[in-house]
Amino acid sequence: MKRCHSNCGKNSHVAHETMSDTTVTIIGGGIVGCAIAAVCGRLGLPAVLLDQEAGLGRGTTSRNSEVSHGGMYYPTGSLKARCCVEGRRLLKDFCLGAQVGYQECGKLIVAVTEDEIPQLESLLELGKANGVEDLEFLDAAQVRQLEPEINAVAAIWSPRTGLVDAEGAAKALGREAAESGVQIMTSAVLESLERKNGLWQVGVRPAVGGRREGWTHSSDFVVNAAGLSADHVAALAGVDIAGRDWSLVRIKGNYFRINPEHTGRIGRLVYPVPPKDHSSLGVHLCLDLAGQLRLGPDVEIPDPDKDLVPGSELSYHVDPSRGESFFEGARSFLPWLEKKDLTPDMCGYRPKLAAHGFRDFVVSRENGPLEGLINLIGIDSPGLTSAPALADLVGRLLTDQDETRNSQC
Numbered sequence: 524m525k526r527c528h529s530n531c532g533k534n535s536h537v538a539h540e541t542m543s544d545t546t547v548t549i550i551g552g553g554i555v556g557c558a559i560a561a562v563c564g565r566l567g568l569p570a571v572l573l574d575q576e577a578g579l580g581r582g583t584t585s586r587n588s589e590v591s592h593g594g595m596y597y598p599t600g601s602l603k604a605r606c607c608v609e610g611r612r613l614l615k616d617f618c619l620g621a622q623v624g625y626q627e628c629g630k631l632i633v634a635v636t637e638d639e640i641p642q643l644e645s646l647l648e649l650g651k652a653n654g655v656e657d658l659e660f661l662d663a664a665q666v667r668q669l670e671p672e673i674n675a676v677a678a679i680w681s682p683r684t685g686l687v688d689a690e691g692a693a694k695a696l697g698r699e700a701a702e703s704g705v706q707i708m709t710s711a712v713l714e715s716l717e718r719k720n721g722l723w724q725v726g727v728r729p730a731v732g733g734r735r736e737g738w739t740h741s742s743d744f745v746v747n748a749a750g751l752s753a754d755h756v757a758a759l760a761g762v763d764i765a766g767r768d769w770s771l772v773r774i775k776g777n778y779f780r781i782n783p784e785h786t787g788r789i790g791r792l793v794y795p796v797p798p799k800d801h802s803s804l805g806v807h808l809c810l811d812l813a814g815q816l817r818l819g820p821d822v823e824i825p826d827p828d829k830d831l832v833p834g835s836e837l838s839y840h841v842d843p844s845r846g847e848s849f850f851e852g853a854r855s856f857l858p859w860l861e862k863k864d865l866t867p868d869m870c871g872y873r874p875k876l877a878a879h880g881f882r883d884f885v886v887s888r889e890n891g892p893l894e895g896l897i898n899l900i901g902i903d904s905p906g907l908t909s910a911p912a913l914a915d916l917v918g919r920l921l922t923d924q925d926e927t928r929n930s931q932c
């Protein structure tokens with residue numbers, strides 16, 4: 524690995540006891556890690572990004588609905604609410620500037636019965652309080668005007684909600700970072716983290732099939748953006764994750780494709796009113812940037828004997844028998860849908876902090892014996908949308924400009 528010294532260049536605000544190989548090591552090259560790498564590049568901070576996969580954006584970043592969310596679902600003032608609204612604006616600007624696919628197709632949250640209308644009204648108020656732009660309440664006739672093939676008695680219309688090429692955005696952020704000097708190391712697995720003489724010693728081994736050898740480098744900061752493995756990485760660094768309540772539950776979300784003969788029938792995202800337990804946003808109608816229709820994601824509860832065993836491989840198989848519940852869930856608002864229209868598509872896993880109610884993103888900079896470690900834990904939806912705002916927050920933590928330093932936000 525090319526050596527770089529953290530007390531060179533523009534980062535004179537970083538205090539050093541010993542000279543390090545780099546200022547920042549980012550674990551994880553998903554959308555969040557790549558956005559953080561781009562911020563390090565903009566701040567002139569020498570940085571290395573590690574990802575165990577052979578390319579960037581191959582984790583949860585490439586297994587989701589690719590929706591750039593409005594920001595109306597989350598408690599006002601929470602990191603999820605603030606980062607979603609701010610992140611969406613930043614993501615849109617970045618994608619348009621970098622020629623990454625982004626389309627402001629808009630979204631309808633539909634009530635299919637009169638008794639769901641109060642929930643829509645509360646969601647509209649929450650969205651407005653969160654600063655989501657241009658939200659409108661539509662009656663049945665107005666919904667029909669926008670989307671004649673949908674059954675709804677009322678809806679919230681969110682014209683700023685969009686679609687994004689998530690993997691493309693991660694790769695473009697990684698390219699920007701590399702152009703400003705950040706070292707992007709793929710097929711590189713973080714193996715050990717040890718704080719010694721005021722620096723982090725970062726042990727890396729090559730992924731199976733990777734071409735380079737393993738190495739250890741020293742770093743002033745380590746940013747843990749390891750997605751589904753973020754709790755393991757924090758534990759590796761010495762964080763008592765059980766004591767902090769940072770253990771992640773990996774909750775599978777499956778998708779079913781709608782027969783391509785229906786492509787073009789609906790041009791906007793359509794969501795039901797969300798379940799009250801915050802487990803998901805409800806099985807919704809997604810579009811991709813080519814206009815193809817999909818349903819998903821559902822919530823598949825993990826099997827404690829298999830899925831929750833530490834180190835066990837996650838299965839990315841979609842069980843065709845789940846199609847039945849997709850059909851039942853969607854036909855209330857898609858009256859033309861037939862069972863035979865649905866075929867299993869892909870799935871992803873949400874890195875969920877265990878909770879019965881709402882849990883916010885955790886973005887936390889350590890002090891004391893783990894000084895220099897920044898953890899991002901529980902970055903589930905709207906993590907894709909929020910990534911650029913989360914990265915700006917990490918940038919402020921790296922440069923001591925954030926008042927939330929040393930605390931869980």
Ligand SMILES: Cc1cc2nc3c(=O)[nH]c(=O)nc-3n(C[C@H](O)[C@H](O)[C@H](O)COP(=O)(O)OP(=O)(O)OC[C@H]3O[C@@H](n4cnc5c(N)ncnc54)[C@H](O)[C@@H]3O)c2cc1C
Nearest residue numbers: 551553554555575582583584587588590713750776906908
């Ligand atoms: C079904 C589903 C639907 C969703 N829909 C949306 C949506 O529409 N809109 C939205 O905003 N959000 C959505 N999300 C959430 C969003 O996908 C995630 O919040 C986001 O992708 C998280 O990005 P990340 O960079 O934190 O994680 P990841 O993309 O998982 O990146 C983490 C990276 O860390 C690497 N890594 C892990 N451990 C190590 C190690 N030891 N060494 C080296 N590298 C390591 C992995 O290889 C991986 O590439 C959805 C999530 C799911 C599961």
